[in-house]
Amino acid sequence: MRESLTERANLLRNAPDLVRLVPFHIPIYRSTRRRPWQIRAGLSLYALLGNLGREARFRSVPRAQWQDLDGLDTRDLQAVFRYHDAQTDDAQLVRAVASSAELLGARIESPARLIRARRVEQGWSVEYGNEQRSMSLVARTLVNAGGPWVQLVRERIDPKPPGLEIDLIGGTHLELEGRLERGIYYSESRRDGRALFFMPWKQRILVGTTEIAWRGDPRLVRPLPEEIEYLSEAFERQFPSRKARVLEAWAGLRVLPHAAKSAFHRSRETQLCVDSAEAPRMVAIYGGKLTTYRSTAERVIALLTPGLPPAARKADTATLAMTRSPLDEREARSLSAGN
Ligand SMILES: Cc1cc2nc3c(=O)[nH]c(=O)nc-3n(C[C@H](O)[C@H](O)[C@H](O)COP(=O)(O)OP(=O)(O)OC[C@H]3O[C@@H](n4cnc5c(N)ncnc54)[C@H](O)[C@@H]3O)c2cc1C
Numbered sequence: 001m002r003e004s005l006t007e008r009a010n011l012l013r014n015a016p017d018l019v020r021l022v023p024f025h026i027p028i029y030r031s032t033r034r035r036p037w038q039i040r041a042g043l044s045l046y047a048l049l050g051n052l053g054r055e056a057r058f059r060s061v062p063r064a065q066w067q068d069l070d071g072l073d074t075r076d077l078q079a080v081f082r083y084h085d086a087q088t089d090d091a092q093l094v095r096a097v098a099s100s101a102e103l104l105g106a107r108i109e110s111p112a113r114l115i116r117a118r119r120v121e122q123g124w125s126v127e128y129g130n131e132q133r134s135m136s137l138v139a140r141t142l143v144n145a146g147g148p149w150v151q152l153v154r155e156r157i158d159p160k161p162p163g164l165e166i167d168l169i170g171g172t173h174l175e176l177e178g179r180l181e182r183g184i185y186y187s188e189s190r191r192d193g194r195a196l197f198f199m200p201w202k203q204r205i206l207v208g209t210t211e212i213a214w215r216g217d218p219r220l221v222r223p224l225p226e227e228i229e230y231l232s233e234a235f236e237r238q239f240p241s242r243k244a245r246v247l248e249a250w251a252g253l254r255v256l257p258h259a260a261k262s263a264f265h266r267s268r269e270t271q272l273c274v275d276s277a278e279a280p281r282m283v284a285i286y287g288g289k290l291t292t293y294r295s296t297a298e299r300v301i302a303l304l305t306p307g308l309p310p311a312a313r314k315a316d317t318a319t320l321a322m323t324r325s326p327l328d329e330r331e332a333r334s335l336s337a338g339n
Pocket of ligand 1: 112113114115145146147148149153170171172209252253254285287288289290291292
């Protein structure tokens with residue numbers, strides 16, 4: 001959590017166009033599993049880990065203001081806590097990181113797929129390609145950042161490197177018609193007590209998420225009808241005067257350590273797996289969060305640096321400013337011109 005909060009602070013400082021603080025609300029009902037004192041204790045710890053910055057403060061929303069919370073269900077409501085956390089557009093953030101890397105000299109080949117990597121004396125002989133052409137290169141080191149495809153990418157590396165046992169857990173989000181004006185709501189599902197988010201998202205409302213074990217091809221993950229029904233019902237219970245009009249539904253896969261216990265209680269920490277403990281030439285990234293992408297990259301580079309020739313540092317990503325990619329900047333400008 002401390003790592004996530006440090007990275008959140010870096011992002012808020014370095015990429016204010018892309019990451020912003022938003023008010024979060026936690027409503028506590030008579031039936032909510034965690035009691036107000038537990039939430040208060042949890043938020044105090046969160047504030048302490050966040051170094052008690054402005055964004056770390058939280059407070060209890062007075063009862064007189066509950067009617068002003070986007071139509072939140074107030075029956076059996078005992079308390080509402082408000083704190084601040086960060087929100088981003090994940091696609092925009094990833095594009096900004098890629099264009100920042102290009103500005104510093106990285107060459108990005110996208111779309112492209114690793115076909116095969118074979119260990120050779122200089123490092124790795126890599127074959128890759130896209131629909132149009134196949135290409136090859138020799139690389140000193142290799143990073144498997146295949147996300148849900150991490151095991152499939154591993155199969156393409158010769159000799160096959162050690163790996164971790166994982167589960168792929170699907171999560172569906174719904175985009176609903178309407179707006180939430182007061183920020184994000186972080187609540188428990190009344191059906192099974194799972195944590196759910198209801199948030200403003202591009203002139204719509206985003207509701208998520210579910211957790212369903214996935215065993216097939218990662219590309220085929222999709223929202224199931226029962227997930228859409230579960231999230232729609234949760235929204236209508238949380239905001240009883242509103243109807244869930246689903247405009248879009250989409251699903252992604254989390255990479256979690258293999259275990260019998262529920263997905264919600266499993267570690268979200270990133271695990272790194274190397275081909276050789278003494279002299280790593282390949283690192284595979286398992287699991288983790290978008291928030292900690294930079295610190296993960298730092299750990300990966302620290303593992304691979306001994307096998308690389310000395311190089312002058314071009315930038316420090318902990319302080320490097322990042323703006324929207326040229327593509328997103330053009331879109332943002334045309335949207336504001338339209339307004
Ligand atoms: C439902 C859900 C909710 C989440 N919520 C949060 C959240 O609130 N906060 C947070 O911080 N994180 C969240 N995450 C986690 C976050 O999305 C992931 O940690 C992050 O996307 C992982 O990034 P990645 O680059 O490792 O993998 P990905 O983003 O999945 O990228 C893997 C890439 O590998 C590519 N690939 C596959 N095969 C090949 C091949 N043969 N050759 C080359 N490339 C290949 C794929 O095309 C893909 O682009 C959530 C995840 C899910 C599923």
